[in-house]
Amino acid sequence: xxxxxxxxxxxxxxxxxxLPSIRSVAANMQVSKSTVVEAYDRLAAEGVIRxxxxxxxxxxxxxxxxxxxxxxxxxDRAIDPFxxxxxxxxxxxxxxxxxxxxxxxxxxxxxxxRRALRNLARTTEHPKLTDYGPPLGLAPLRQFxxxxxAEQGFHVGPDQVLLTESGTQAxxxxxxxxxxxxxxxxxxxxxxxxxxxxxxxxxAKIVGIPYTLEGPDIERFEQALTEHRPRLYITNSGLxxxxxxxxxxxxxxxxxxLVEAHGVIVVEDDIFADFEIEPAPRLAALDGLxxxxxxxxxxxxxxxxxxxxxxxxxxxxxxxxTDLRIATGFASSPLSQDLVVNVLGSSTYRKYLETLRVxxxxxRADTIRRLRALGIEPWLEPNAGMFVWCRLxxxxxxxxVARGALxxxxxxxxxxxxxxxxxxxxxxxxxxxxCTNERVFTVLERxxxxxA
Amino acid sequence: xxxxxxxxxxxxxxxxxxLPSIRSVAANMQVSKSTVVEAYDRLAAEGVIRxxxxxxxxxxxxxxxxxxxxxxxxxDRAIDPFxxxxxxxxxxxxxxxxxxxxxxxxxxxxxxxRRALRNLARTTEHPKLTDYGPPLGLAPLRQFxxxxxAEQGFHVGPDQVLLTESGTQAxxxxxxxxxxxxxxxxxxxxxxxxxxxxxxxxxAKIVGIPYTLEGPDIERFEQALTEHRPRLYITNSGLxxxxxxxxxxxxxxxxxxLVEAHGVIVVEDDIFADFEIEPAPRLAALDGLxxxxxxxxxxxxxxxxxxxxxxxxxxxxxxxxTDLRIATGFASSPLSQDLVVNVLGSSTYRKYLETLRVxxxxxRADTIRRLRALGIEPWLEPNAGMFVWCRLxxxxxxxxVARGALxxxxxxxxxxxxxxxxxxxxxxxxxxxxCTNERVFTVLERxxxxxA
Numbered sequence: 001x002x003x004x005x006x007x008x009x010x011x012x013x014x015x016x017x018x019l020p021s022i023r024s025v026a027a028n029m030q031v032s033k034s035t036v037v038e039a040y041d042r043l044a045a046e047g048v049i050r051x052x053x054x055x056x057x058x059x060x061x062x063x064x065x066x067x068x069x070x071x072x073x074x075x076d077r078a079i080d081p082f083x084x085x086x087x088x089x090x091x092x093x094x095x096x097x098x099x100x101x102x103x104x105x106x107x108x109x110x111x112x113x114r115r116a117l118r119n120l121a122r123t124t125e126h127p128k129l130t131d132y133g134p135p136l137g138l139a140p141l142r143q144f145x146x147x148x149x150a151e152q153g154f155h156v157g158p159d160q161v162l163l164t165e166s167g168t169q170a171x172x173x174x175x176x177x178x179x180x181x182x183x184x185x186x187x188x189x190x191x192x193x194x195x196x197x198x199x200x201x202x203x204a205k206i207v208g209i210p211y212t213l214e215g216p217d218i219e220r221f222e223q224a225l226t227e228h229r230p231r232l233y234i235t236n237s238g239l240x241x242x243x244x245x246x247x248x249x250x251x252x253x254x255x256x257x258l259v260e261a262h263g264v265i266v267v268e269d270d271i272f273a274d275f276e277i278e279p280a281p282r283l284a285a286l287d288g289l290x291x292x293x294x295x296x297x298x299x300x301x302x303x304x305x306x307x308x309x310x311x312x313x314x315x316x317x318x319x320x321x322t323d324l325r326i327a328t329g330f331a332s333s334p335l336s337q338d339l340v341v342n343v344l345g346s347s348t349y350r351k352y353l354e355t356l357r358v359x360x361x362x363x364r365a366d367t368i369r370r371l372r373a374l375g376i377e378p379w380l381e382p383n384a385g386m387f388v389w390c391r392l393x394x395x396x397x398x399x400x401v402a403r404g405a406l407x408x409x410x411x412x413x414x415x416x417x418x419x420x421x422x423x424x425x426x427x428x429x430x431x432x433x434x435c436t437n438e439r440v441f442t443v444l445e446r447x448x449x450x451x452a
Numbered sequence: 453x454x455x456x457x458x459x460x461x462x463x464x465x466x467x468x469x470x471l472p473s474i475r476s477v478a479a480n481m482q483v484s485k486s487t488v489v490e491a492y493d494r495l496a497a498e499g500v501i502r503x504x505x506x507x508x509x510x511x512x513x514x515x516x517x518x519x520x521x522x523x524x525x526x527x528d529r530a531i532d533p534f535x536x537x538x539x540x541x542x543x544x545x546x547x548x549x550x551x552x553x554x555x556x557x558x559x560x561x562x563x564x565x566r567r568a569l570r571n572l573a574r575t576t577e578h579p580k581l582t583d584y585g586p587p588l589g590l591a592p593l594r595q596f597x598x599x600x601x602a603e604q605g606f607h608v609g610p611d612q613v614l615l616t617e618s619g620t621q622a623x624x625x626x627x628x629x630x631x632x633x634x635x636x637x638x639x640x641x642x643x644x645x646x647x648x649x650x651x652x653x654x655x656a657k658i659v660g661i662p663y664t665l666e667g668p669d670i671e672r673f674e675q676a677l678t679e680h681r682p683r684l685y686i687t688n689s690g691l692x693x694x695x696x697x698x699x700x701x702x703x704x705x706x707x708x709x710l711v712e713a714h715g716v717i718v719v720e721d722d723i724f725a726d727f728e729i730e731p732a733p734r735l736a737a738l739d740g741l742x743x744x745x746x747x748x749x750x751x752x753x754x755x756x757x758x759x760x761x762x763x764x765x766x767x768x769x770x771x772x773x774t775d776l777r778i779a780t781g782f783a784s785s786p787l788s789q790d791l792v793v794n795v796l797g798s799s800t801y802r803k804y805l806e807t808l809r810v811x812x813x814x815x816r817a818d819t820i821r822r823l824r825a826l827g828i829e830p831w832l833e834p835n836a837g838m839f840v841w842c843r844l845x846x847x848x849x850x851x852x853v854a855r856g857a858l859x860x861x862x863x864x865x866x867x868x869x870x871x872x873x874x875x876x877x878x879x880x881x882x883x884x885x886x887c888t889n890e891r892v893f894t895v896l897e898r899x900x901x902x903x904a
Contacts (some may be wrong), residue, residue, distance in 0.1 A: 041799040050603065051802065060599060085778050091589045108582035110804050121569035129569075130560035132756040135541045147512060151502065163761065165617050176653070181633075184823035189620040197779035201628070304584040306758075307617065307786040331622040334787065335757040346495045349699045350503065449857075 001039045003029075008048065008059050019049060023317060024140040029187060068434045079399045083195040084140070087411045097445075098434045099402070099413030101192075103386065106435055109343060113303055116342040116429040120335065133334035135322045137163025137310075138283070141341040145310055149294070153285040156312045160289070162321050164331050167271050167297030169196060169307040171234065173321050174267055174293050174311060175202045176328070179310060184228040186264070188216055190389070190418035190427070195234050206418035211243060213380060215251035218258075225262045238280040239272035241419050242429035243389040244281035244382025256283060259291050261278050270296035274353055275360065275385045298340050300386075301353065306336035360386055362433040370441050371430065374448065379427070388430045396448055398428045404447035410440060412447075453491045455481075460500065460511050469499060470511040472862065531851045531866060533645040533652070539863045548895075550627040550886045551854070551865030553644075553693070554756060556836065558810070559885055561795060561804045565755055572787065586787035587774045589615025589762075593793040597762055601746070604738040608764045612741070614773050615784050619723050619749030619761040620646060625773050626719055626763060626778070628652045628744050636680040638667055638716075641840070641877070642870035644693040647686050660872035663695060665832060667703035670710075677714045683719035685718050686703070690732040691724035694870050695841040696834025697734035708735060713741050724747035726805055727812065727837045741766060750792050752838075753805065758788035812838055815884040822893050823882065825898065841881045848900055850880045856899035862892060864899075 008014040009186075022040065026033045039056050043049045050060050077083060088100035099251065123129065136142060142158035149156045164170045179185070181203035187195050189208030199206050207228050209216040216235070224230065233255075238246040257267055268283050284294040289312060297309035311321060315365030325332070343349050361384075368378055368388060375393035382388060391399055398414035405412050434440075459465040474492065478485045492509050495501045502512045529535060540552035575581065577591070586592060594610035601608045614621040631637070633655035639647050641660030651658050659680050661668040668687070669866050676682065685707075687813040689699040711718055720735050725748065741764060749761035763773060777784075795801050813836075820830055820840060827845035834840065843851055850866035866885075867876025 044799055044802065060603070082775050084777060084853060085782070086775075088583055089778075090781060102584065105579040105582045110578055110581055113581045117569050117573035121566045121573065126562055127557040129562055129565045130543055130755045132554065133752075135538060139883075151512070166782050168780065172780040194779065194782065198774070201776060202781045218532065228892055246860060299584075300612075303582045304579060304783065305582055305785065305788075307783070307785045307788075323534050323649070324539075324653060326534060327622065327653045329622040329644065329759075330618055331541060331756065332536070332758070333617075333759045333785070335755075335760075336785065336788070392687075393705060405755065411578055421624045 001043055003345070004043055004049065004059075005376055006040070013059045015256060017059050019059065021056065032052075044436050047431055048420050051083045079402065079417060081193040081200070081417055082246050083402075083417050084193060084411070084413045085197075085408060091411050092409075095409045095411060096434065096437055096440050097163070097174060097411045098440045098444075099428075100431055101387075102431075103356075104299060104436075107356065109301075112343045112346055112349050112352065113339065114209055114248040115346075116339045119342055123338075126335055130337055131334070132331040133212055133337065135326060135331070136161065136318070137332050138334050138337040138341065141308075141337045141344075142310075144341055145296075145312070149284070150231065151313060154277070154282075154288050156289060156294075160312055160315055161317055162311045162313075162318050162325065163308040163313060163330060163337055164309040164325065165329065166299065167269060167295055168198065168307045170295035170297070170311045171195070171267055171269065171309075172198060172201075173328075174295065174313075175232070176324055177317065177320055178265060179204055179231060183232075185419060186221070186224055186228075186233040187231045188235055188240065189420050190242055190415065190424050191234070191415040192236070192269075192419070196420060198372060199234075201211075206420050211245065212238065213245055214248040215240075215245070216255070218254050219340070220252060221255065222258055225258055225264065229262075232267055233259065234267045234269065234270045235280050236272060238270065238276050239382070239385040239387075241272070242387050242413070244387045245380055245384050246276075246383075249281045252281045252283055252286055252377070258323060264291070266292045268294050269291055270294060271300055272385055274301040275357065277357055277384050281319050284312070292304065293317070298344070298403045301356065302340060302343055302349075304427055306339050307333065307337045308340045313422060339350075342357075357384065357395045360384070360433065363436065364388060365368040367430060367435040371433070374441065374445055376428070388432060390429060390430060392426045394452060395426045396451055397425055399425070400451040401428070401444070401447045404450050405443050408443045408447070410443045410446070410447075453495055456491070456495055456511075465511045467511055469623075471511065473508065484767040484832045509567070512738055519897070531561060531854065533649040533869055535854075535869050536645060536863070536865045539858060542786045543863050544861075547861040547863060548886065548889055548892050549863045550882050550896075551863045551880075551893045552883055552886060553839075554752060554883075555808075555885045556888075559808065560755060561753075561801055563800055564795045564804065565791065567743040567798075568791045571794060572790060577789075580603050580786055580790055583679070583786070584783040585789065587778060587783070588613065589784050590786050590793065591791040591883070593760075593789045593796075594762075596793055596796060597748075597764070600772070601736070602765060603736055604731070606719075606734075606740050606823045608746075609742060612764055612767055612770055614763045614765075614770050614777065615778065615789055616761040616763060617759040617781065617784060617788075619727050619747055620650065620722060621634050621720055621759075622747035622749070622761040622763045623647070624650060624653075625723065625776055625780075626747065627651070628776055629685070629769065629772055631656055631683055635684075636682040636843070638668075638673070638676055638682045638685040640687055640692065641872050642867065643686070643690070644721075645869040650789060651686075658872050661694065663697065665697055667692075667697070668707070670703060670706050670724065670814060673707065673795050674710055675715065677710055681714070682716055684718045684719055685711065686721065687735075688721045690697055690722065690728050691834070691837040691839075691858070693724070694839050694865070695832060696837050696839045698728075698835075699735075701733045702839065704738055707741065708739050720743045720744055722745050723744060723752055724837055725811065727892040729809055729836050735835060743745060745769070747765060750796070753808065754792060754795055754801075758791050759787045760787065777870070808836050809836065812836070812885065816840060816889065819882060819887040826893065826897055828896075837886045838883050840884060842880050844880060844900065846904060847878045848903055849877055851877070853880070853896070853899045854902040857895050860895045860899070862895045862899075864896070870881075884895050 294312040414426030747762040854864040867879030
């Protein structure tokens with residue numbers, strides 16, 4: 001193996017060149033043929049060489065290098081709804097990401113996942129390892145979700161639950177079913193930036209409703225219904241992203257009366273449910289899925305590395321969504337769904353969530369204290385979750401601050417990426433779980449000073 | 453645990469009822485509190501009971517039953533491009549699926565996958581278990597694909613490869629980028645039925661080109677270019693689905709000259725590459741990704757249970773496709789991508805492919821012999837792959853035969869689900885790997901007799 005590697009490195013074996021025959025190598029090196037076969041097989045497994053059946057072994061094409069663009073953050077990218085996603089997902093190991101929307105990996109239930117992987121490696125249900133799953137997704141996970149929703153107060157059969165590859169894909173499928181280009185869609189202002197990216201991909205007309213401490217501003221909501229005749233309203237009821245606020249019961253009731261009267265469908269994204277200590281009222285629970293589509297995923301508290309989300313909706317829509325999902329993605333991943341239900345059902349996961357909520361409470365308090373020391377004031381001190389929505393001092397432009405911080409390897413989340421009306425220029429979202437490193441605050445302070 | 457289970461079964465503990473306190477149970481049963489805690493924890497892990505922190509344990513809502521619709525095949529469904537997908541994916545364990553598009557699970561590289569799962573359970577790269585991956589997908593798999601394409605004769609950097617959740621999702625993203633509703637798209641007639649379902653979801657105008665033993669009928673192809681001014685042509689070059697034919701070099705060259713002249717983009721689906729013994733010419737290799745987008749996946753020979761596909765295209769398109777993919781699905785699955793590259797790189801997988809090709813050759817010969825015995829004639833005896841495209845005797849309607857066979861638990865693939873022009877009424881696709889059970893042929897014979 002060393003000899004072949006050396007010949008490839010010093011180019012005495014050029015890419016695609018035929019390797020000496022097993023017999024000749026065995027003779028020259030005075031080893032058994034089987035030794036040479038074993039060495040060639042290992043090199044082939046590593047991709048250093050390739051076998052062509054009946055023809056012998058050849059040196060492989062060299063490993064293509066990654067381009068610089070992939071190895072460094074792009075500083076020139078416009079600050080749009082993709083900015084935080086791209087910067088956070090592309091950020092190298094060394095970078096800090098107080099702007100990103102997920103927990104640090106060492107906060108996640110890693111041991112539960114390792115156990116689930118070991119269980120799956122031992123499974124006697126062979127198809128689970130290799131086959132497509134049923135159109136709706138694995139039954140045990142759909143039954144688990146059906147039971148959880150029953151505990152939230154509404155009854156949804158497992159055959160009214162469609163498993164998807166992510167919460168985002170769930171909303172995308174709903175939009176594909178219910179939206180035509182040009183349709184108006186209501187969102188909260190501010191809202192999760194990827195709702196805006198998704199709705200642009202659907203050529204929808206985005207209408208922002210100012211978000212208050214009780215939920216969306218109900219008068220503006222009613223005005224928008226008559227003025228824009230929207231098809232959908234997309235929101236998070238429990239732990240709104242980015243503000244960390246929660247929908248109040250009276251607002252929830254008013255929203256439902258209005259959407260019923262105007263024939264609007266609510267897409268309720270329940271992705272942050274497992275962070276909640278006191279669950280907020282749910283539109284899906286009050287309405288029972290007549291005018292509400294419930295979507296959710298497990299990427300925030302379980303894992304984002306295997307993709308799984310769900311849609312709970314009226315049976316006739318589930319049937320149409322299932323065809324749409326076959327047409328556009330064929331099947332979902334039984335392997336991911338098995339890992340998810342395996343972890344969700346474990347008592348250690350339940351204990352992890354309790355510990356996580358306590359850990360986040362401490363991180364929220366610490367982060368808010370440190371932000372205030374820099375003159376950065378939270379809009380609300382949330383009672384759960386990882387996000388704090390803040391205002392920078394002296395009307396500083398958060399986009400300029402974010403660009404400056406990115407130069408020092410810190411990814412921030414400037415307010416306007418969340419704001420359809422672009423009225424959050426001096427606001428910023430902080431992920432408290434990603435703010436435990438002192439450097440976040442020193443870089444932030446310097447970046448603010450440079451734009452002041 | 454037995455006591456609580458019994459009380460739930462005999463309804464002395466109704467759903468949602470509070471369980472007796474740990475102290476009281478310990479006292480009544482004269483066991484230690486820790487024993488009761490352990491029992492309650494296990495029941496909670498099973499989902500039989502739920503804990504409400506600070507409040508105690510409650511019996512959980514009952515496990516929701518699956519509806520009958522999920523447990524039996526639907527016989528009333530119209531025979532459209534979804535028919536084979538839905539019937540095959542919904543088919544219970546007992547059913548036979550000579551119409552489906554995948555190998556039996558016991559033909560798949562199960563041990564390689566178990567090993568990859570065990571390796572992943574031991575990984576020291578913690579983020580791989582819990583974090584989102586980079587926007588393009590894991591670098592090692594993109595580098596592997598880049599090297600494989602170099603060996604097919606065209607050079608594509610790893611940063612020109614976008615990993616997706618499936619080959620279908622790959623085509624869907626390309627259609628979302630390049631198609632507007634009403635655009636014309638050329639497909640082969642017959643072609644993979646899900647191309648038709650996907651293009652309908654995009655409201656494209658589908659134009660079928662008769663498929664010949666050399667590839668698409670080149671005169672009809674040229675006519676269609678001038679008549680319909682299509683935006684895309686979607687095809688399989690190696691082992692065409694459903695016919696098992698392969699594109700000939702002269703046809704490939706003519707197609708490229710025509711699409712260059714008319715500004716059409718070819719989407720080349722390479723999903724069956726690993727079945728090939730003598731690789732067919734590739735449009736992507738001849739063109740070098742100027743007018744061709746290469747897509748592919750690993751679901752046919754590696755696993756369909758963890759989803760992974762790819763797009764190789766011009767850098768400017770890859771950047772747009774990456775944003776589109778974030779907007780509509782956020783991130784891909786590093787866990788799936790790690791499992792795929794782990795298996796692809798192993799020497800045992802290479803050996804498995806060699807064995808599989810031999811096994812398929814035998815299955816093709818056996819199946820063709822048995823079909824001929826029933827008067828069913830192959831359009832072509834393919835030299836690789838799992839599909840044989842056949843004509844039924846006496847102009848029998850394959851849809852009627854398929855409905856009859858479904859009544860006896862056998863899923864067939866009637867010709868017109870593959871045919872945009874609906875001119876394959878008496879044709880049928882057989883998957884030779886799913887035809888090893890004698891019952892396939894007895895049911896087929898009876899179904900044909902009943903409609904004759």
